[in-house]
Amino acid sequence: MFERLGEKVERLKQEAEAGRADRIDYRCRACGERFHREQETCPDCGSAEVGRIEE
Numbered sequence: 001m002f003e004r005l006g007e008k009v010e011r012l013k014q015e016a017e018a019g020r021a022d023r024i025d026y027r028c029r030a031c032g033e034r035f036h037r038e039q040e041t042c043p044d045c046g047s048a049e050v051g052r053i054e055e
């Protein structure tokens with residue numbers, strides 16, 4: 001489970017490094033959904049475990 005989450009994070013980094021304008025800075029720690037802006041709760045799974053992605 002942690003390995004799968006790690007893969008998503010790695011993919012995120014690669015997308016960020018590709019120089020995309022639509023940068024994603026926030027992620028749901030419960031389901032891995034990604035957001036451009038901070039969300040109080042995840043729209044996908046309803047978890048409050050949404051946090052900023054640290055580089």
Ligand SMILES: [Zn+2]
Pocket residue numbers: 028029030031032033042043044045046047
């Ligand atoms: Zn979620």
